[in-house]
Amino acid sequence: MGDPVNEVHPVEEYENENSIGISLNASIELQTVANERKKRKRTSDVWNDSVEVDRDEVKQPQCKWCKTLFKASRSSSTTTLRRHLLTYLPYMGSKKKQKVLAVESKEVDGNFTVSNFTYDRGRVPELAAHMILYHEYPFSMMEHVVFNKFMSANTPYWEKMSRALAKKECMRTYENEKAKLRTLLKHVNKVHITTDMWTSCQKLSYMVVTVHFIDADWHLQRRVFNFCNVPPPHTGLLIADALEKCFQTWGIENKISSITVDNASSNDVAIRILKEDFRLKRTLTVGGKLFHVRCCAHITNLLVQYGLGEIRDIVDCVRDGIKYLVALENRLKQFSEIAKQLQLPSKKLILDVPTRWNSTYLMLDAAIQFKEVFPRYGDRDRCFEWVPTVEEWGQVENVCQLLAIFNEVTNIVSGSDYPIANLFLSEVWRMKDILGKKSRDENEYMKSMVRKMSAKFDKYWGECNLLMSIAAVLNPRFKMVLIQFCFPLIYHMPDAAKNIDHVSQVLHELYHEYVHEYNSTLEAQREQDNARMNVSGSSSSVGTGRSMQSGQSLFKSFVRSVDTVQPSKSELDNYLEESIYIYICEEGSDASFDALDWWKTNSLKFRTLSKLARDILATPITTVSSESTFSAGGRVIDPHRASLSTETVQMLLCGSDWVRALYGLKRSSSNSVSKLRFSCHSHRPIQTQILFKLSMFNLWSFWAVF
Secondary structure, eight states, X not given: OOOTTTOOOHHHHHHHHHHHHHHHHHHHHHHHHHHHHHTOOOOOGGGGSEEXXXXXXXXXXXXXXXXXXXXXXXXXXXXXXXXXXXXXXXXXXXXXXXXXXXXXXXXTTOOEEEEEEOOOTTHHHHHHHXXXXXXXXXXXXXXXXXXXXXXXXXXXXXXXXXXXXXXXXXXXXXXXHHHHHHHHHTTOSOEEEEEEEEEOTTSOEEEEEEEEEEXXXXXXXXXXXXXXXXXXXXXXHHHHXXXXXXXXXXXXXXXXXXXXXXXXXXXXXXXXXXXXHHHHHTOSGGGGTTTEEEOHHXXXXXXXXXXXXXXXXXXXXXXXXXXXXXXXXXXXXXXXXHHHHTTOOSOEXXXXXXXXXXXXXXXXXHHXXXXXXXXHXXXXXXXXXXXXXXXXXXXXXXXXXXXXXHHHHHHHHTOOSSXXXXXXXXXXXXXXXXXXXXXXXXXXXXXXXXXXXXXXXXXXXXXXXHHHHXXXXXXXXXXXXXXXXXXXXXXXXXXXXXXXXXXXXHHHHHHHHHHHHHHHHHHHHHHHXXXXXXXXXXXXXXXXXXXXOOHHHHHHHHHHHHOOOOOSSOHHHHHHHSOOHHHHHSTTHHHHOOHHHHHHHTTTTSHHHXXXXXXXXXXXXXXXXXXXXXXXXXXXTOGGGXXXXXXXXXXXXXXXXXHHHHHTOOOOOOOHHHHHHHHHHHTOTHHHHHHHHHHTTXXXXXXXXX
């Protein structure tokens, strides 16, 4: 038996343990309250622009605007932070309640408009990136001393940007515009590609890939997709692989309608490989008959250069004479004085680029104006021996009359802001017509020249060019009438009739493919409408009324389900039967007519045919749009910036093109100094010395101005 005094009752033991638990819980609650008091919510508005960061296990306040760190205060005082914000101009500019008044004047009526202006600090780096990309400025421009003084004078809130930040903002713009372009391409049915190769001063080879399409508003769009480095050797297989990789990256491998390239043999191999791959995927229209497009400007250049070989000695004589004249200032001055004495019109001498025949034509055409000056200058300068004879000047004049037609054709097909595929057939006929007339010239040198050009013409356009023929038919001013008019003049009579039938057959085959696709789309839409009607009927029977369709939408669904009667004539037949008289005979119709605008207006009348026209008229027939990117590449990758990485080069050139499209701007004409520097390094090293001397005379141009 235990001692009853020391024995603890079970109930008392439970009460003691419970009292101990209550005291522990109370102490925990008190400690929590104390901690909450220590971490009470901050009420000062200073903390909206400040944050605490850990530095060596000590929390220090930091400004969100300039990232400045301040010493931790034991009393949690915000005086230092507040004083800092009140002296920080960008913060004060963003918090000003009284906005700055911006006054704008209208040049038309001279009135003034007053509006509120708020300095947007976040928008400034973005616009700076747009400026760098569009104007092809270096990143270091943002660090230029005078530029920053200029900006500080315009706004006290300006903050200097480093070149690293400028590059970062340009890359952000590049990624944003790339995402927008991806979204835009999702709603495009077919796209067309132009591509070409170029070697920079870095001795690196770049491939430019440009996409062409017509958007939902019937505007012709052109974007530079890629400007990527492609290591040699540039075989057809490697070119095809690079293009295939580009298409897959952008997700357009099933939307390629045509690819336009020059006549290099490696390009022929690449197109053949891609054509076989796309044919297996069954993504090409009419079996790929319109897939490979040869650059018409390149063909025209080969054709004319081949003919100019007949008067090569005369062309070299004129070119060397102009080189001699522009080499020194006093020679130009003396030549100009002779021209003024003869009261010749104020013209200019032009020094050509031999690889571009149209510049050679412009050089000869300008030199003819000074044919009386050349011998007189030769009498004063015994070293000047490049004086063509009267007979040779006559040959130059006859050749220029022939080349004037080819120059007009080149100017038409070199455009990239309007559809040109539908315009080229009539220009091909003009070239064939002038060659036929000059072939009967009494001069033997003209006959020989035309004979060579005609041989090249028949080589490249001897077979029926389906693309430019179908595009011409889809021009409401031409239709099949132009085919029936031009083909007998371009081809021999047996071949002409055969080619006319071939164009008509392929056109109808292409139209039937679009009809099948359109009917498949309607069938899928009809099934969706039926499913929606069934869901609506079951919902209405329940009585909720939430899924009820409007009466108009139900009527449209009913019409789609019952209106299955095919018209007696197709849209293509109705289109071809309409007269072109009103478009041909209307005064000034050639200058004001817009084929895309016509199809946009008549898209409801020709629902299927308008889709076909949208895809065909966007086809480029030259690689001019891709080659123009090389000029920008020569300015971006100049000898002073030859260390740019290939990724940065692509960002600069593609971003520049996308920013122009963002603001609806065309490619800015670069300053003549940059353009000449590129041309001299690429084509004519001797011109570097000439341009250095002309710079002292303020004649930074290819021509000497009198």
